[in-house]
Amino acid sequence: MSGAVLRGPQQDLRARLRLMVLTHPTPACGRSLPAVIAECIEAGATAIQVRDKTAPAAGLYETTRRLAPLIRAGGALLVVNDRFDVALAAGADGVHLGPDDLPVAAVRASVPADFLIGASTDDPSAGRRLAAAGADYLGVGAVYGTRSKPGLEDEAVGPGRVEAVMKAAGIPALGIGGITPRNVAEVARAGAGIAVLGAVMHAPDPAGAVRALLDAMELRR
C-alpha cells in the first residue's frame, strides 16, 4: 500500500538510491565499462542500472555478471533494466521496469520478497498504483527533457513533478532526464535521488561527473 511514512527498509533504500548510474556498453571516455563503473562507485555512485537495449540476453547477463563483484565490493545496488530473468540469473538486486515491460504486480508475484522493483512513471496517480502493485522505487522523468532528439517534443516534467509523484506513491523516487550539476540541487531539494546516463557515460571524466553531481546535491560522501 502507498503511504506517506517511509519505513525502515525504504528509508535505507532512499539513501542507496542517491545517485544511480545507467550503463552504456561503450563509455565515451574510451575506458572499459567495468573500469568506468568502478570509478563511479569510488566517486560516490550508490546504484548501477545495467542497460543495453541492443544486446541479446546472454550479453546483458555477461555484462551484469562482470560488473556484479565490483558493484558489491563498493556497496552499491545493482539493478538490471527491463529483464528480471537476467537480474535473477546474474544475482542482481533488482529490476527496473519501463512502460513496455512486464506489469509490476506480475513481477512482484514472481520474484523473492527482497528483490527490488523499480518502475517508471511521470504521473502521481500511476505512481500510487505502481507502489500498491509492489514497486519499491520510481523513476520519474524526463525532469529536464531529452536533449535535441529530432522529432520528439520536449517533455520536461520538472522537479515539482518528481516530488508530487514521490509523495503520492510514498516510496523513494529518482529524477531522470537532463540532470546536470547546475539543476540537480532542485531535484535533491524535492527529496529525490537522481539517475543519469549520458551525463556520466558520455563524459570524458565519468568519476568527475559523478563528483560534480554529488557536490551540487550537497550530499557527496
Next chain:
Amino acid sequence: MSGAVLRGPQQDLRARLRLMVLTHPTPACGRSLPAVIAECIEAGATAIQVRDKTAPAAGLYETTRRLAPLIRAGGALLVVNDRFDVALAAGADGVHLGPDDLPVAAVRASVPADFLIGASTDDPSAGRRLAAAGADYLGVGAVYGTRSKPGLEDEAVGPGRVEAVMKAAGIPALGIGGITPRNVAEVARAGAGIAVLGAVMHAPDPAGAVRALLDAMELRR
C-alpha cells in the same frame, strides 16, 4: 546428469512434447492467434511455444496470458521463447532458450524445480552438457534446413542427428526445421517429437496441418 534411461517425469514429458506449435503473431489463415491455437490443440498439438521476437515484454506477456487458459484447458504445455521472466509472470510451464539467451545452469538456479527448460543445439556433446546443466528437453535442428533464405546456406542436420543428440543427452528432443507430413515419420522413428512454426502458422488450415503431421507420425490421438 545425462543418462540413457528416461525417468518417470521425463517419460511423461516426451509424450507431452509430441508436437509443439511455435506461435506467429499473425497466422496466415487470417483468424486470431487464440482461435488458431485452440484449433491446433483440439487437433492434437501437445505443446505451444509463444514466440514473438519483435514484441516488447508487455506484449509477449499479454499474448501468453491470453493463450494460457485455452492451452491449459486443452491439456497442452505452454512455454515461452527466450524469456523466463515473461514465462514466470504469465504462469507458463517453462521457457525455451536459444544460443543468445541466458545460460541453462543460471536459469535452472533461478526458477522453481518443476519449471521446464528447453534449449537448442544440434551437437550431441553440447546436448549432454545442456542436460547436465538442467535442461529438460532439447530442440534440434534445422532437421531439413531452412527454406530459401537468401544468404544462409542450407544447414540441414537430418533426423539421425536428432537421434544422436537425444541419446547423448538422455532427455527428450524435438526436431525442428523444414518438417512436413512427407518427412516427419523419419523424425518420429528417431524417437523425437517435432516443433513446427511455418508448417502450421503459415498454413491456410492450421488444424488440418497439425492433423496431417500427426497422421504421418502415426501418433495422432
